[in-house]
Amino acid sequence: MAGFKNRVKEWFENFIPVFGIHTRNQRGGNKMPVGSGVKKKIELWFEAFGHLVYQYRWVSLILMLVLLGGLGTQLPKLTFDTSTEGFYHEEDPALLTYNEFRRQFGRDDLIIVAIEPTDVFNQNFLKKLKAFHKDLEKEVPHIDDIISMVNVRNTRGDEDRLIVGDLLEKWPEDEAALAALRQRVMSNPLYLNRVISEDGRFTTVVIKMNSYTSLGIEADALQGFDEAEPTASDRDSEAVQEKFNMGGEADVSIEESPFLTDKEKSAAVEAVQKVISRYQAPDFKLFCAGSPVVEQVAKQLMMKDQSRFVALVILTIGLCLLVMFRRISGVLLPLLVVACALVSTLGLMAVFKVPIKHPTMVLPSFLLAVGVTASIHILSIFYQSFKKTGDREEAICHALGHSALAIVMTSLTTAAGLASFATAQIAPIADLGVFASIGVMLAMVYTIILLPTFLAITPMRIKGRVGEPSSRTLMDRVLEATADFATSYPKGIIAVSLILLAVSILGASRLTFSHNILTWLPKGIPVRQATVKIDHELKGSVVLEVIVDTKRENGLYEVETLNKLEGLAREIEKINEGDLFVGKATSVVDILKEIHKALNENRPEFYVVPQDSKLIPQEFLLFENSGSDDLEDVVDSQFSQARFTIKVPWLDALRYVPFMDHVESLFQQALGNKATITVTGMMALMGGSVHAAIHSAAVSYVIAGIVITLMMIMMIGSIGLGLISMIPSLLAILLVMNIMVLFGFPFDMFTMLIGSIAVGLAVDNMIHLMHNFRRYYGETNNTRLAFRETFHTAGRALLVATVVLSLSFFIYMFASMNNLFHFGLLTGTAIILALVANFLLAPAFITLINRPALPAEKEVNHHEG
Incomplete structure (x- = not known):
């Protein structure tokens, strides 16, 4: 005691x-x-x-x-969210606007199934289409509506009656009926590029999912009901409706109900894909696309890659540790420590209900690679001291005294670099910034406390005899030669580096931003091919939603407003900028023209907006009394808000930004102060993420640069040295940016992470070098000898750590997805370049700064020779 x-x-x-x-x-x-x-x-x-x-x-x-146990038990609560909405913070105005749109009009992210038969208007095909449609209704959960040629709205007049029914309500029995069906379908503007292609070769099945989740509702709402085999979508719809209509505990307003979860969307997409696999045939070619499908496939690929990469990273780290330490304890102990940090970090994400999203999927591999480097420094010194003295306790204490301070400082700088993303406008980038920095700090805590604990209790033998000097390896000779080269030619090294820096700044200015989830997927994957096919044949798979709010009840009964909307549709459909074109523009006006034509003996010349303001409310009322609820999808109950939908191809989100601005300006010019205009929908979310990502990257890089520079100044104790210490990091990042420009790699949600990751890790190298240099310079008072010793100890550990880190990121080059390939290649390259820059520039700068002491050093070196 x-x-x-x-x-x-x-x-x-x-x-x-x-x-x-x-x-x-x-x-x-x-x-x-x-x-x-x-x-x-x-x-x-x-x-x-x-x-x-x-x-x-x-x-x-x-x-x-x-x-570890307290946080690890939370892992089962960890969820995934790969939706486009998931890129936004819950309080983001763009997401709030989109949520209001979904509450009013339902979802706009549709599952689109295009079908290419031998002949669309053929009895056998139509029967198979009907069976396919029915199986989708029966087997796919969380579905609000399915539209195809089987049930698409068919509005017609019969004497003085308005009849709204399904297109194939009356089945065509002979060739004459099929010919009449063809003529009716191909002449209906609403059908073209919606359920039938312009050339009649393709038809579609469009699947609209529920807006709201059925989780926690279905069991209570359906208890006691014993219906005869309701469809999957019927069960969901009944459950949700029961919850909204029943009293007591189940009474919840629609505004308070949560939206469909990522898990439910995945279940719907997987069910659709399962039905498609049964029906796929040479005479019934199926192409499935739409943002829910793209997101689901991306999630499946990333989860598959991630589980594989974690195993490969662990294997890579283990092999590198085995080569370096040649001890089982040198392999297992660091892996145990970093695994504890990873489990704790993911457990914290579960505690705070932060789901795994696209960028945060790199977190496990990142923490495994980055977290193990601290253990390498501790073990490197521990094994040397343990062999020298044979005293385990003293070896542990010496290792902590030698390396723990540097580990704390490097952990702080790495965490600071990552935490710079915490303010990002893109939610998963912010999540990664927060939890990656927390993970780094947890790895530091586990390394400083748990690793010495493991070393104290793990049976261990001394390799060789106590006090026996270690033999010089090839690595030692290379590191010593590097130290001698850097201290012998400081001016040349610095001059070349500054030239590279200047050239790299010019090259990096040509870097362009990109955000296109579709291009993340391999070219040969079905959903990517299907999207291209649907965009070409049916003129688009993504929609822009424009909400026109007249701010007055029955404002959509006004002839002038409806005429303006019709004119806008014609003008917008003329937009064609190469790969960006408008395939269709629809609104409540199309339904009104459809009604007006039907009430005038189905004559084509009456497919217009009625110019008598008294007719408009009457015609809408007749339509509603027919039993159709289709108006609910395009107007609110007060006829004050209208939904205007514009269909375009799937492109890079950067292309959507000027297009959305142009569309909004057209609406403003046409409607002036008669209505307020709100642009939303999937396209708006995708386009808005571009500005948010660019802004986040710029702010994060500035914050990381300033914070880490200030930390370096405080740690080194010199403003000049603190600023100089950032040059290797800056050079490495700029060189990687030039590689991106040279090979046409995009600056996207993943590659934007490289800068802050690289600057944190590069500064870590500098801290370890300077920390050890000061120690050895105090002993030798000789710059070259001090750097030789520094490279023998810290340099050796840094080299192994860099090999571990770079290989861990290079593993992503085997990913199924292109974005992960780019991320792994470029991050691994940045880490290697950062080490090379630090190994050359740190000794070069210090040699020049210590130039007055060189005469004495030369004398020492001469005697050594």
């Missing part, structure tokens, strides 16, 4: 002076702080802390396992 009190007293006395707080004895001058300088005091504090951990290793182990 007395020994423990002495340990605590030593630990306390070394810790307190670090922060400028002195005990009474210290103020009185009776006791001087142990060591000289803050750095020395912190190192001694870590040594004392090592004694404390060793003495109470089982207590430390239990405490760490309690922390």
